[in-house]
Amino acid sequence: MEKSNENVEAFGWAARDTSGVLSPFNFSRRVTGEKDVQFKVMYCGICHSDLHQIKNEWSNSIYPMVPGHEVVGVVTEVGSKVERFKTGDKVGVGCLVGSCRKCENCDNDLENYCPDQIMTYNGVYTDGTPTYGGYSDIMVTNEHYVVHWPENLRMEAAPLLCAGITTYSPLRHYGLDKPGMHIGVVGLGGLGHMAVKFAKAFGTKVTVISTSASKRDEAMDRLGADSFLVSRDPDQMQGAAGSLDGIIDTVSAIHPLLPLINLLKTHGKLVMVGAPEKPLELPVFPLLLGGKLVAGSAIGGMKETQEMVDFAGKHNITPDIEVVSMDYVNTALERLLKSDVKYRFVLDIGNTLKKN
Numbered sequence: 001m002e003k004s005n006e007n008v009e010a011f012g013w014a015a016r017d018t019s020g021v022l023s024p025f026n027f028s029r030r031v032t033g034e035k036d037v038q039f040k041v042m043y044c045g046i047c048h049s050d051l052h053q054i055k056n057e058w059s060n061s062i063y064p065m066v067p068g069h070e071v072v073g074v075v076t077e078v079g080s081k082v083e084r085f086k087t088g089d090k091v092g093v094g095c096l097v098g099s100c101r102k103c104e105n106c107d108n109d110l111e112n113y114c115p116d117q118i119m120t121y122n123g124v125y126t127d128g129t130p131t132y133g134g135y136s137d138i139m140v141t142n143e144h145y146v147v148h149w150p151e152n153l154r155m156e157a158a159p160l161l162c163a164g165i166t167t168y169s170p171l172r173h174y175g176l177d178k179p180g181m182h183i184g185v186v187g188l189g190g191l192g193h194m195a196v197k198f199a200k201a202f203g204t205k206v207t208v209i210s211t212s213a214s215k216r217d218e219a220m221d222r223l224g225a226d227s228f229l230v231s232r233d234p235d236q237m238q239g240a241a242g243s244l245d246g247i248i249d250t251v252s253a254i255h256p257l258l259p260l261i262n263l264l265k266t267h268g269k270l271v272m273v274g275a276p277e278k279p280l281e282l283p284v285f286p287l288l289l290g291g292k293l294v295a296g297s298a299i300g301g302m303k304e305t306q307e308m309v310d311f312a313g314k315h316n317i318t319p320d321i322e323v324v325s326m327d328y329v330n331t332a333l334e335r336l337l338k339s340d341v342k343y344r345f346v347l348d349i350g351n352t353l354k355k356n
């Protein structure tokens, strides 16, 4: 591939304003640097956080914005000092494309908690340019933030890179990955369904907790959960009190924590991975009396992300997805808003992104 100091032409779909509508967008990527990997994007998941940022619901949006942080592709060029990748490798990029590399978190493979982390899109790179995500034909990423994609894992399983690691990491970090444990998963969407799959693969018993009884069949038949609780049914919840070693709570709407805390055994752990916009009420007495823990977790570090995709490859864990063409993206976003997808849309960028 020809080298030059000019930027590289790129093409994707971008949000231009808060309307929530994306449209085709010509832009440029940096030339592949010494430590950079350039790759052709094949698939990119649509994450719920894309929707928030496209519409500036977190008040930090930079337009034009090319979203996408669940990106899988094939390497087209590597920089002279790249050690871990070569042309033709299958690779993945998740939520991060940079961090300071010198703080305590970075030293401990916790780039996801680095205060100077650089988000894959809607961020600003070290060279001052905006970062653009995976709703585009090519990406150029420092190799430290690129993972090897296992040969046997379908590239369509791109949502592992956000939804997958977001649920894998707390199960591992909080020791909720021991065979025989009993784990609760609250909410059955993009995150929740991955939590069920990982928890089952770790050999734990899994109970799905949902406001809606209609999700019982999905949870148990489709995803293999062992049991199901309707959180609005006080009798069911009381019957399961003190039965869970840990809970992964994926709900981002305001919801009561007390019924969940009551489900925990002594020293049980309630880990929040959803992001409600307003503070939740935390009842402290039940925590004290059961020696219980309420915690949070956000994505995962690069080392752990590699470990997660390797684990997914080994155990054949993939998200349940609906693969759609690039020009379907606006419809997909509308449907996502209505939770009308099981459980993640994935854009088939490689076959359907056409320059026009």
Ligand SMILES: [Zn+2]
Binding pocket: 047, 048, 049, 050, 069, 095, 162, 163
């Ligand atoms: Zn995401």
Ligand SMILES: [Zn+2]
Binding pocket: 099, 100, 101, 102, 103, 104, 105, 106, 107, 111, 114, 115, 116
């Ligand atoms: Zn750092």
